[in-house]
Amino acid sequence: MTLKPYDPEMLNEFALRLLDLAAMMRQMAQRSREHRIEDLALHDKKAREWIGNLERWARKSLADVEMRIIEARASQRALSGPE
DSSP states (O other): OOOOOOOHHHHHHHHHHHHHHHHHHHHHHHHHHHTTOOOOOOOOHHHHHHHHHHHHHHHHHHHHHHHHHHHHHHHHHHHHOOO
């Protein structure tokens, strides 16, 4: 794996791509309902594996962000000195 620095804008762009994918899936569901397509065969094994990996990655990344926030707060308190 390659570590790549992400700023808030890059995180937002990533999130928007995920929302676009979710919107496509919702569109497929809606169109299927509209046209009474009850059984659409899809190869989903890899997609489910990828989304599981993405969910794990996102949870770990969120935990990393929370740790950075805690560290930043501690540093700010240390710089401000005793109260």
